Amino acid sequence: MADIFEKLGNLDRRIIFVLIALAVIIPIIFEIVFPNPVGAEPSRDLFDYVDALPAGSNVLLSFDYDPSTMPELQPMAEALVRHLFEKDLNVVGMALWPQGASLGQDAMSSMADSLGKVQFEDWCNLGYKTGGGVMIVRLGTSMSAVFPTDRDNVPWSEIPMLRGITNLESFSLIISLSAGDPGIIAWVMMAGDRFGVPIGGGCTAVSAPTLYTYLQTGQMVGLLGGLKGAADYETLVGIEGGQAVKGMAPQSVAHIVIMLFIIIGNVAYFTRKKKGGAK
Amino acid sequence: MNWEILGIWLGALVTLFLYSFLYRDNPFYKFAEHLFVGMSAGYWVIYNIENVLIPNWWQNMFPEGGGFDWVWLIPGIFALFMLARIWPKTAGLSRLSLGMIVGVGAGLNMVSFFQTNALAQVKGTIFSVASGGVWDIFSSLVLVVGVVSGLVYFFFSKAHTGIMGKTANVGITILMVAFGASFGYTIMARLSLLIGRSQFLLEDWIPTIPRLLGIGG
Numbered sequence A: 001m002a003d004i005f006e007k008l009g010n011l012d013r014r015i016i017f018v019l020i021a022l023a024v025i026i027p028i029i030f031e032i033v034f035p036n037p038v039g040a041e042p043s044r045d046l047f048d049y050v051d052a053l054p055a056g057s058n059v060l061l062s063f064d065y066d067p068s069t070m071p072e073l074q075p076m077a078e079a080l081v082r083h084l085f086e087k088d089l090n091v092v093g094m095a096l097w098p099q100g101a102s103l104g105q106d107a108m109s110s111m112a113d114s115l116g117k118v119q120f121e122d123w124c125n126l127g128y129k130t131g132g133g134v135m136i137v138r139l140g141t142s143m144s145a146v147f148p149t150d151r152d153n154v155p156w157s158e159i160p161m162l163r164g165i166t167n168l169e170s171f172s173l174i175i176s177l178s179a180g181d182p183g184i185i186a187w188v189m190m191a192g193d194r195f196g197v198p199i200g201g202g203c204t205a206v207s208a209p210t211l212y213t214y215l216q217t218g219q220m221v222g223l224l225g226g227l228k229g230a231a232d233y234e235t236l237v238g239i240e241g242g243q244a245v246k247g248m249a250p251q252s253v254a255h256i257v258i259m260l261f262i263i264i265g266n267v268a269y270f271t272r273k274k275k276g277g278a279k
Numbered sequence B: 001m002n003w004e005i006l007g008i009w010l011g012a013l014v015t016l017f018l019y020s021f022l023y024r025d026n027p028f029y030k031f032a033e034h035l036f037v038g039m040s041a042g043y044w045v046i047y048n049i050e051n052v053l054i055p056n057w058w059q060n061m062f063p064e065g066g067g068f069d070w071v072w073l074i075p076g077i078f079a080l081f082m083l084a085r086i087w088p089k090t091a092g093l094s095r096l097s098l099g100m101i102v103g104v105g106a107g108l109n110m111v112s113f114f115q116t117n118a119l120a121q122v123k124g125t126i127f128s129v130a131s132g133g134v135w136d137i138f139s140s141l142v143l144v145v146g147v148v149s150g151l152v153y154f155f156f157s158k159a160h161t162g163i164m165g166k167t168a169n170v171g172i173t174i175l176m177v178a179f180g181a182s183f184g185y186t187i188m189a190r191l192s193l194l195i196g197r198s199q200f201l202l203e204d205w206i207p208t209i210p211r212l213l214g215i216g217g
Helices: A002-009 A013-029 A042-052 A067-086 A100-115 A133-139 A184-195 A205-216 A226-237 A243-275 B003-022 B027-061 B070-086 B088-130 B134-153 B162-205 B208-213
Strands: A058-064 A090-095 A123-128 A173-178 A199-203 A222-225
Touching (some): A002 A243, A013 A243, A042 A067, A042 A173, A042 A199, A042 A226, A058 A100, A067 A090, A067 A173, A067 A199, A067 A243, A067 B162, A090 A100, A133 B088, A173 A184, A199 A226, A205 A222, A205 A226, A205 B088, A226 A243, A226 B162, B003 B027, B003 B208, B070 B088, B088 B134, B134 B162, B162 B208
Parallel strands (some): A058 A173, A090 A123, A173 A199, A199 A222
16 A cells, blocks of 8 residues: 555656646536535625615726736626626726736627627726826826826717716726736725725735735725636626636536645655655 | 637647647747747737837827927936946946836835735734624634734744744644645636636637538538
8 A cells, every 4th residue: 555655656747737637628528517606705795895886886997917817817807897787887997907908898898798888888998007006096186197098099088987087086996807916906005095995806816815814904895816706706696607617617626636636645755754765 | 711710720739839848848839938938028019119108108298289298208218228228338327217116116105005014904903803703703813813923933033932932833833724725726726727728729729620621510
């Protein structure tokens, strides 16, 4: 038995790669979908907060990511935009990351088409602006000074839905979908704590543990963490067969495989240590 | 073959080339790696000119209505100073630009960063015990004990013996739990990227193969 664990401890890492690949590919091919119950989690907090906003409220949605994190953040964007549209909220999109503006446009325009929402009346995309936190501070005093036009060069004054919006305090909620810096932390620091605007967010799983601290202190109203957060929001919004929910089956199977290898690795280590071969 | 299918095929091939590194380093991987670096550099140069320099600087210096606003020459000169690093004799000029960036960043962030990441967190830790049900109070106690013992672990002015040693041991245990949680989230993030690529290959790329070969619809 000890020999088996020793051999497993020296397993060629490429075999592990193949097993992980199979753990991901098989559930996708057979379209396996696991149930995704949503308990009292930060994703539900964000959903409840959005759900409680009165129709016609302004929500700023900042797409602070690029294609490298699309598998996690784009399903979040689509689910959030759908929820915001269904609640008849005015959605103003923008981006702290250059390519976020295009990804946000994809999410908003596709969802607007299916839900009959009109650009410039129900939603608009201001586009990308460089500057991160410095720019957010400027948004706190004048939004039209930072964005004289939208992404397609339509002047601010010609966009009907922006008429009542002057600065960040015109928004009932700011949601940042963030893959790093600048992102949620900049929004919490420069918009939430400075101007008192409620901040919600979605982030990659890597950065989720760092951002949980802002939930406990009430600096954020809710958070979608990684693919699980996206799947939670899809479930709460009622999206059938969403990309994130579909992704949770391969995610779960691959996690089981990884946990098995962690156990095997530990048993092999302690077996070797017992024999005096490892320190 | 239309442009969409060509794009899918290029994406799929480059994805497979990059994953081939998991077997061993090879020319396909090298090709994809160099292609990525070169294209990224070219893309970013053009993107920054189009989306940063022209709208934020050039169009302010030469407004649509005509004229010339000389004030915008100043940031332009500071930007050129950054390029002065290329030549050793003029490298010192770049310090002026860097000094301005660091100064503005520090001035703007100092108070906000302290407020958001220190004061609010300390307040959250202290007042967390005061409210909620039994489970909330238990969670808050874990939080307070975790924070205090974690800080004790990093307090090196007193030997970690006796009560200090025991508290530091609790601190390192809490830290290990936190690192474990971070590790789990990191795995989830990396797997999400693998799932995204796998979904692309299986759902977007593979269905194009029969179409190209003239099999099926």
